[in-house]
Amino acid sequence: MKKKILCTLLAATMAASLMAGCGNDNKTPSNSGNDNNNESNGSQQEITDYGEGNITIWVADNVTEFTKTKAEEFLGSDPAYSGYTVTVEAVGEGDAAKNVLTDVEGAADIFGFAQDQIARLVSAGALQPVTGDYAAWVEAQNDAGAMGAAKVGDMAYAFPLTSDNGYFLYYDKSVVTDPTSLEKIVEDCEAAGKNFYMEVNSGWYQPAFFFATGCELTYDTDNDGNFTACNTDYASDKGLVALKEIIEMCSSKSFQNGSSIDNGTNIGAIIDGTWDSGVAKSTFGENYACAKLPSFEGSDGQKYQMSGFGGFKLLGIKPQTEAGKLQLCMKLAQYLSGTEVQVARYQEVGWGPSNLEAQADSAVAADEALSALAEQLLNTIPQGNYPDEYWQLATSLADDIIAGTINGSMSDDELMEVLKNFQDTCISYAK
């Protein structure tokens, strides 16, 4: 990749040296301050000439065709857009940030991404703020969780696409007798010689325990995407209860670390998301069932309902240097995240809408997995922005538990030391 960039750059060098005098002179000096807060934008004045060019869109593989059709429909809807063509490429939402950040100027104009990457994208200056009329529209159309995810500080940076990035329980009815209790699920799986899957070494699944006991872990960001403060109380009695529960679950021989039905073997129950509902149905066959996450009985004798993150997919726009193209990108992103397209997308690939009207659609409301998720989402915390290092740290914590470096024979004080260490490291990421 680096070499490719270099090649391009060097080719550019040659081109640039041919055209004399194009050093740094054509910079716009008028506005060198931090003008993210600039509310007045071009959306007020109607542009009729959008110029011409090509808009590249990166979306997940399974919606590439869908997005292409919809985007072309949109461009065909108004003669003013006729100067533009659209290219849709398959880049997964999980990798979007990676690919965009490798080369911002060469990245797609519009790209779908999972919302855990928003802070990273904003801090790298790779997202155009959504301002003015568009901001109001986004705010009015989407559910509160999705909006929270699309914002950094108090500025919206993306158009929400889905509210279905959450996890819940898929299980085999013939194995699991009581899906409401974690201990019972694990016991049933053990008795039947089946595996119980949860990807506890992922920072995304792990908080299901910590948030259940009432712990907190959020980060404050400023409008530039820098982390300013960490709000956490993992190193507390509540955190200790959660940690002990994780240790207990990991010590079961039926426990497996994982969250993909495809890769699992001998599955009795699995904590997974809507994207695997098709595979789940074919794996469990007649015994397919889903439910919200179970509750567990903590070491202090109390019952806790497992919680976790509610997650969202977003559509972002790369900062543009041409006003016409920027407006068109905004319009296109608005269309692609509107009610009509969200319902169509649900019908096509089963993505749960974030749009309030689309959520009320009868077909969407009748979906089993989506209902289980909807029930679970009531117990979750909308996923905010986390620094990259947090995900690594969470993996480290759970890897230590799975490896038995942190185990049930440790005293409360020693476990508290672990939590203290975890918490301090989390706090150190916000500076």
Add this chain to the structure above:
Amino acid sequence: MKDTENRNVFKKAESAVAGAFRFIGGDVKDIGVTFKEGDYKTRLSFLIMGFGPLMRKLYARGVAYLTLEVLFIFYMISFGWGYLKDIGTLGTIASGYNPDGTRFYGDNSFLILLYGVLTVIIILFFILAWRMNVRENRNEEKLIKGGGKLPKTREDLHSLLDSNFDKTLLALPCLGIFLFTVLPIIFMICVAFTNYDYNHQAPAKLFTWVGFDNFMNLFSFGSEGFGSTFITVLGWTLVWAFFATFLNYFLGMAVAILINRKGVKFKKLWRTILVVTIAVPQFVSLLYVYKMFANDGLINSYLLKWGLIESAIPFWTNATLAKITIIVVNLWIGIPYMMLIATGLLMNIPEDLYESARIDGASPFQMFRKITLPYMLFVTGPFLLTQFTGNLNNFNVIFLLTQGGPQSMDLTGGAGYTDLLVTWLYKMTINDTNYRMAAVIGIMVFLVTAVISLVVYNILPSVKDEEGFQ
């Protein structure tokens, strides 16, 4: 022995540095003499390159020098200076938004650093060219004074296809190596001295020089420093390279000897079976092996089913077990290669050596120790060394098997217990966009590899005693 060798190395380095200074000193003096003793053509050539040769009717050389100077000045004015002037700060104007919501890009630290480095190198080359220009004048004057004849333009051009053909041929490859290898390396080394990371990403944000901060961070042993993690990862990298190289080597040789023995039937069949592992791409086979040894994989499932174990063996999740498993799996990949190489070499050892040994009553082990092993070590020494350095950077096996996991709270920077320095570097650039620390790790990888290769290379029998087996 070692000590004197080290001392020699130091002495060599010392004399090299002194030599370089003497050379530069002599060079400056030579330039002075040229100016003092030269005619007006030579003196003007100090300012206008190629003036002397042009006046002496050496048109090809004169035009070449003059064009070079014009191109250089043009490059500096139109392009180079714009970047070079900012190289001290790597840019001061940050990017932002225009009133109409569009983006404007300010200074791009990445490009400033890249083109700044390029410009510095171009300047160095220009100085070299200028020096050649001065020497050219001096030589021409000497030639004229001595009554010699200056070469004609046609002869000059012709020499490019004849006596100077090497230069013509190598010009393009050298340019390519410079652009695609040397320049990126210099650039990456520079990055190690900047704060280029997720919070300072071009083109939106600026980054700047931070001196040795990143290196201090690598060797700081506090809770946030990389020190202890670096030592852990480096330690495992060395241990891994050692076992991966020598276990494969000796076991591969053992298998080859075993198959080569008289009385073993179906030799070709055994060899074919072993070579089949080479036929399947590592990508496929390693991912499959990973799944096989996973906690819910084939091996654990069957062991559990047969009641041989109570709970799954943590092949990948326990740090120590993971390391052992990786080395063992690597044996499975590496032995066939080594066996193939050893088979050929073993057949080359003169049979009469063994015969006379047998007559003298040597045991098979003695024969192995005194004949086979020295011969093999002698022939495969350089190969072993490349294997070892290759294993220090053996990305495939580690990344396809464990991705460096298991991670731990005791390690910083997202490192895992089976991470090699390269895989750690990869994770840092791709997952964390922490280019500055990755650049530092990159330099460390180079140092480790270079030191080991140099030291080992110098003690190899095949290098010390080139004619040992002839």
